[in-house]
Amino acid sequence: MAANFSNPVVRWIDHRLPIFTFLHHEAHEYPTPKNLSYWWNFGSLAGIALVIMIVTGITLAMHYTPHVDYAFSSVERIMRDVNFGWLIRYIHMNGASFFFIVVYIHIFRGLYYGSYKAPREILWMLGVVIMLLMMATAFMGYVLPWGQMSFWGATVITNLFSAIPLIGDPIVTWLWGGFSVDNPTLNRFFSLHFLLPFVIVGVVILHIVALHRFGSNNPLGIDVKGQKDTIPFHPYYTIKDAFGLGVFLIFFAAFVFFAPNYMGHPDNYIPANPLSTPAHIVPEWYFLPFYAILRAIPDKLGGVLFMFGSIAVLFVLPWLDRSPVRSGQFRPIFKIFFWILLVDVVFLTWLGGKPAEGTYVILARFATAYYFIHFLVVLPALSIFETPKPLPKSISEPVLGAGGGFAGATAAPREKV
C-alpha cells in the first residue's frame, strides 16, 4: 500500500522507515465521513491546544524557579523582565482555560451524537483518561506561581485524600512530602506538571489509533457504507480544521491580549501565605461543576466519592446507554434530556463559584442528584422505552436520494474497506 512519492529522498527514507506512507495513510487519504459538521472541529483544536501548552510551558520552565522563596517572584520576573514573558505566560494561562473549553465541547459533542457507543467504547474511555490527566496537570500548574489561590487550592484539593478511611492522612503527608503544602510539594508538582502533558500526548496517540480503527462518527450516527459516504481527510478536513483554528485563535487572542486575567482570580497575585486563608477560595472555572458536587454532599468522604463518581460514570457510559441509535437527532426524548443535562452542568458550574451556604447548597444538591439520575436512570430507561425515528439508509441517501444506499460491510474496520 506504499504511496508513490515523487521525491527520491522521501522515497529512500520511506523504504527504510515508512513514516511518509503512514502519514499519507492516516492524514491524507484517510477516508472521513463527508457529512461532519463544525462540532467535529474540536478534536483537532484540542490537539493544537495541547501543542500550544507544551510550547509555552517549556518556554516558561526556562525562566521559572520551583522554590517557595522564588516561585512567585520568578513568575513576576517573567511578566516584567523576560522578553515577551508576559505574552508567553498569558498564552499559557488562558490556553489552559481554552483547552478545557474545547475539550468540554468535544465531550458534549460525543454525548449528543452517541460517539461513545460500539465500536468506539475504548476511544471514549481514553478520552475520559485524557480529561482526568488534564485536570491533574492544570491543578498542579496552577500551584506553580505560588500565589494565595495556588497555595490554598493545593491545600484543599490534597486534603480531599484525607477523607479516605485509615490511610487518608499518611497519603496526604506522602503527597505533601511534609506536614503541610510546602517546598517539597511545589517541587514535585513542578516535576509532574512538566511530565503529565507528555503522558497526555501518549494517550492522545492511543486515542487517535482507536479513532482510525473505525473512523469518525458523524452527525447521523450511522456507519459509513462505502466510498460514496466518505471524502479524503486532506484537503477537505485539513482546510476545514484550519478554518476552525482561525476562528478559535480570534477568540483566544481576544482574551490573551484584552482580558488576560478575566478567567483568573486576583488573589493569586498575592504571594502564598500559609498562615492566612483568603475569604473566598474558588478553583479555576473548569473545576467548578465538580467542586459544586463536592460541597453539595454534607459528608467529607461522601463529597469526595460523589465528585470522583461524577467522572467515573462517564467511563461506564457506553454500558448505561444501550440504545442502538447513536445520534441524538433520531432520539426525540434523549434529545430533550441531553439539553437538560447541559443546563444542569452549566448550573453546577455557576453554583460552584458561589459560597457554600443557604439555598446554594440546596440547589447544588438537586443539580448533583439530577446529574447522576441522568446517567444512572434516564439513559438506561430511555434505551428501553424510547422509540427512535427511522434512520437513513446511508450518509449519502438524504442527499442523493434512494440511490445513495449501499450494500456492504457495517462498521467494518477501515483496513477492509
Next chain:
Amino acid sequence: MAETHEGDSRRDFLIISTTAVGAVGAACVAWPFIDQMNPAADTLALASIEFDVSTVAEGQSVTLTWRGKPVFVRHRTPKEIEEAQEVPLDDLRDPQADSDRVIKPEYLVLVGVCTHLGCVPLGQKVSDPRGDYDGWFCPCHGSHYDSSGRIRRGPAPLNLAVPSYEYISDTVVRIG
C-alpha cells in the same frame, strides 16, 4: 505428549517461581521511589518549637508556625473557659472534654488547620469573626469551632487538633 507432562510441571514451577521472585524484586525496587516522597529527614528534624506563653495577654491569641502549619495559642478568658467546660459532651460531634484538651486551662494550644479541607480558621485577630461558639470560624466551607477548638457546626468532622506539647518551665511550652 504424555511423556512431556513431567517436564511441563517442572517448567510451570520455574515460571511461577521466576515470576514470584521478579514481582517481589519489582516491589522492592518500587518502594524507594514511593518512599522518597515522604517527609525527608530535615523536614522531620524541624518538627519542634518552643514558646513562652506568658507573652500572650488574657483574651489574646497568637499564631506560631510549626511544621509549616499555623499553631494557635489563645490565652482564654474565664468566660471562654467556663463555656468550654460546661458543654454537655452529647452536644459534640467529636466528643472530648475541655480538660482533655489543655494542660493549663488558661492556655489553649491548637493546630490551626480546619479538619475539613485544611483552611486556616478565622478568630485569631480581634476583628475576625469567631463563629457562633466564641472560638473560630472557617470561611472556606463554614465550620464553627468553640472556645475549646471543638467542631460544633459545619462540614468539618473533627475538633481542631491539639499538638503534642509540654511545659518545659512554668511558662515555656515545647510543641512537637
